[in-house]
Amino acid sequence: MIRTRFAPSPTGYLHVGGARTALFSFLYARKHGGQFVLRIEDTDVERSTKESEKSLMEDLKWLGFDWDEGPDKGGEYGPYRQSERIKIYQEYAQKLVDEGKAYYVYAEAEELEKLREELISKSQAPHYTREMLQSLLSPEEVEERKNAGKKPAIYFAMDRKERILKDLVKGDVRFGEDSMGDFALLRSNGLPTYNFAVVIDDALMKITHVIRGDDHLSNTVKQIALYEALGFDIPQFAHLSTILGPDRSRLSKRHGSTSVEEYRKRGYLPQAMVNYLALLGWSHPQLKELIDFDELIREFDLDRVSKNPAVYDEKKLTWMNGQYIRKLSNEEFYEYAKSFVVPTLFNEEEYVTNKKWIMLALESVKTEVETLSELPEKLSVYFEEPAVNLKLKKALEKSGVIMAFKSLRDAYESLNEWKIESILDVTRKVLKDSKVKGKEFYHPLREILTGKDSGPDLVNLIFLLGRENVVSRLRKFLEG
Ligand code: GLU
Numbered sequence: 001m002i003r004t005r006f007a008p009s010p011t012g013y014l015h016v017g018g019a020r021t022a023l024f025s026f027l028y029a030r031k032h033g034g035q036f037v038l039r040i041e042d043t044d045v046e047r048s049t050k051e052s053e054k055s056l057m058e059d060l061k062w063l064g065f066d067w068d069e070g071p072d073k074g075g076e077y078g079p080y081r082q083s084e085r086i087k088i089y090q091e092y093a094q095k096l097v098d099e100g101k102a103y104y105v106y107a108e109a110e111e112l113e114k115l116r117e118e119l120i121s122k123s124q125a126p127h128y129t130r131e132m133l134q135s136l137l138s139p140e141e142v143e144e145r146k147n148a149g150k151k152p153a154i155y156f157a158m159d160r161k162e163r164i165l166k167d168l169v170k171g172d173v174r175f176g177e178d179s180m181g182d183f184a185l186l187r188s189n190g191l192p193t194y195n196f197a198v199v200i201d202d203a204l205m206k207i208t209h210v211i212r213g214d215d216h217l218s219n220t221v222k223q224i225a226l227y228e229a230l231g232f233d234i235p236q237f238a239h240l241s242t243i244l245g246p247d248r249s250r251l252s253k254r255h256g257s258t259s260v261e262e263y264r265k266r267g268y269l270p271q272a273m274v275n276y277l278a279l280l281g282w283s284h285p286q287l288k289e290l291i292d293f294d295e296l297i298r299e300f301d302l303d304r305v306s307k308n309p310a311v312y313d314e315k316k317l318t319w320m321n322g323q324y325i326r327k328l329s330n331e332e333f334y335e336y337a338k339s340f341v342v343p344t345l346f347n348e349e350e351y352v353t354n355k356k357w358i359m360l361a362l363e364s365v366k367t368e369v370e371t372l373s374e375l376p377e378k379l380s381v382y383f384e385e386p387a388v389n390l391k392l393k394k395a396l397e398k399s400g401v402i403m404a405f406k407s408l409r410d411a412y413e414s415l416n417e418w419k420i421e422s423i424l425d426v427t428r429k430v431l432k433d434s435k436v437k438g439k440e441f442y443h444p445l446r447e448i449l450t451g452k453d454s455g456p457d458l459v460n461l462i463f464l465l466g467r468e469n470v471v472s473r474l475r476k477f478l479e480g
Contacts, residue, residue, distance in 0.1 A: 002034030004209050006060070006067070007198065009041045010053035013259040016312070017213060017243050017251065019063060020277045024240060025211045026065040027278070027300040037205055038070030040081045041198070043191050048083075059260040063270050064293060069205075077205040082197050089192035092200050092230065093154045093185045101229045102185055104152035106145045107136040127181025130157050154186040156196070156226065163221055168238035168302045170214070175221040183222055195222045203232035211302075214239040238302050240281055241309045251312050263317075267340055267372030269328075272321035280310040290323055322370035330359045337362055340372045345379060361464055364456035378455070382465060385473055386451025388480045392444060402478070404434035404441055405448065409474040418467045424459050448477045 004025040008018055029036040038060070042048035057072065069075025079085055096102035105112075115136060116126045133155060137145070158180060165173040185196040192200075198219075202210060217239050227234045245255035257263055263273060271292065278296050279289065282305050291299065328336065334355065341358075342351050351358065365378040396402040411426045431441050446458055449470065455461060462470055 001206075002029055002032040002209060003037060003205070003207050004029040004034065004211055005037040005039050005202070005205065005207050006065075007039045007041050007201075007212075008056050009044060009047070010049060010056055011044060011047040012052055013261055014056050014059040015258050016260060016263075016277065016280075017258075019059070019260050019273070020243065020280050021212055021240060022060060022065050023063070023274060023277050024238075024282070024300075024302075024305070025209075026067075027296055028209060028211060028238075028302060029068075030297045031300050034208070035068040036065070037075070037077075037207065038067040038080065039201060039205070040071050040083075041194070043082045043086075043194070043197055045083075045191070055261060059264070062264060063260065063274055082192070082201065085197070085201065086191065088204070089197055089200055090186065090190060093192070093196070096156065096185065096229060097154060099229075100157075102154050102156050103130055103134070105133050105136075105155050105184075106142050106150060106152045107133065111136050125178060125181070127178065128155070129182060130155070133182065151188045151190065153184050153188045155182045156185050156222075156229070158182050158222070158225055159228065163224055165217075165220055165224065165237060167217075168209075168236055169241070169305045170217070170239050170307055173217065173220075180218075180222055180225075195219055196226065199223045199226040199230070199232070202235055203227065203230065207235050209236045209238060211238045211240065214241055238305065240305065241307060243280055244309045244311050246311065246313060248309075248311065255312065256314055265373075267374065268317070268321050269324045269336060269372070271327075272317065272324040275324070276317040276320050280312065281306050290320070318370050325369060325372070326366060328366075330363055333362050333366065334359050337372055337375055340375045341379065344376050345383065357464065360460075364460050364464060368455070381450040381452060381455050381461065382469075384451075385469075385476065386447075386449070388477050389447060389451065392447055393477065396444060399440070401434075401436050401440055401444065404430060404436050405445070405474060406478060407434060408445070409471060409478060412467060412471050412474070415467070418463065420459060420463050423462050427459065427462075449473050 006018075006022040006025050008014070008022075014022075026036050028034070038057070040053055040056075042053065053071075057070075060067070067073065069077065069080060071078075071080045074080075093102060097104065107115075112128075112133075115128070115132060119126045160177050162177050163175045165175065167173050183195060184193050186192055201207075220237055220239070224234055243251045245251045247255075251258060257266065260273065264270075274293060274296070275289075275291055278291065278300070282300065284291055284299055285304065325333070337358075338351060342348055346354065346358070361379055361382055362375070365375065368378050369375060393402070396405070408427065408430045411430050412423075415422055415426055431438065434441070442458060443453070446455065446461075447453060449461065449465065456464075465473075
């Protein structure tokens with residue numbers, strides 16, 4: 001059974017890079033009929049917050065990555081919050097100490113830092129060995145600290161040898177014998193380090209595939225050494241390439257929005273985000289670009305994940321979002337649009353009671369928006385009476401076309417039923433009788449009614465504006 005996990009640290013928002021990692025882990029599990037686990041890595045007590053955990057989970061849910069096991073759901077291998085697993089880490093650290101594979105270090109941070117600086121000043125790599133760390137203090141000093149009740153950190157005695165990681169994305173990655181030194185498993189406060197907790201958890205949670213950003217590559221060799229020391233099966237690793245901004249530097253806030261929440265607020269659809277994120281490093285076998293969730297699950301595999309960095313292109317995401325907006329059913333569009341037009345254009349109650357009209361109005365601007373946040377502006381044609389365009393009025397008077405609009409006003413006023421078909425018929429009839437060319441009529445008509453030179457289909461717009469508004473806007477223009 002394939003088991004993947006997403007293991008965010010709740011120290012901030014869900015970054016698009018994190019969302020991409022979560023997506024690939026999710027897709028890989030789903031594609032292979034496996035399970036996807038959410039684990040919260042909150043052992044950094046100072047930086048972890050409950051709000052961040054909550055918002056990460058909300059964003060993941062919004063994107064549609066439903067996990068099979070997690071802090072909110074439980075599961076066979078819980079708890080799924082590292083802060084609730086401290087005892088487990090302590091037990092395993094003790095086991096390694098008992099087996100002679102890890103050892104106590106009573107030295108303080110400053111003493112370790114001094115050692116580091118010394119090594120660097122001698123042009124040596126700052127890699128600790130047991131001898132180095134244990135000779136920092138004399139046996140008497142250790143005794144003194146013990147007696148003073150000071151707790152030691154626990155360090156892993158790294159088995160130094162060359163290791164080759166067969167990464168599912170990067171291929172063979174070689175780590176030389178000297179690529180790392182001993183490192184802490186538990187801090188003196190009893191809390192685990194990332195490299196230790198992640199190994200214990202991935203092993204005990206039976207994770208088969210660890211999919212994560214390649215910024216963790218150098219950690220992986222430490223983790224493999226730990227798997228070996230603990231006698232655990234080593235999972236497969238897939239390290240995803242960095243995401244770059246358009247200027248080819250690592251994607252950061254400087255390049256614009258980088259948080260999923262921000263995109264949600266800016267009117268992006270989860271479907272579009274997911275599709276776009278999937279293409280950050282992965283490609284469809286037929287190089288298709290618009291790929292819905294089900295097809296992603298069917299087609300995704302790690303063998304089509306690129307080693308090269310992906311370049312983030314918000315313009316493409318925005319284009320894609322427009323495509324997904326067009327694909328929404330009117331009912332879905334109505335739901336997604338709500339938070340963008342309530343309470344600015346409608347109050348809660350109106351949004352429900354005017355549902356039929358709102359759905360039609362939304363449909364009328366569906367092809368005009370790329371993000372939902374453009375809706376208030378696009379829908380404003382229905383709510384804002386435009387100022388009279390005096391220049392246009394003069395021109396129409398001069399050419400005599402103004403007469404056609406007077407007839408149109410009269411025709412609309414006396415129209416029996418305000419229906420699309422009858423509006424269309426009567427508008428055509430007025431145009432025909434006036435002998436004005438279509439172009440010289442429709443374009444100014446839109447301008448008179450909306451103050452804009454483009455927008456929803458004109459007859460539809462007239463219908464949705466309603467007789468009262470249409471007649472009053474025409475009248476204002478003609479008489480104002
Ligand atoms: N908590 C780690 C992070 O957010 C997880 C890394 C991993 O997937 O192993 O970077």
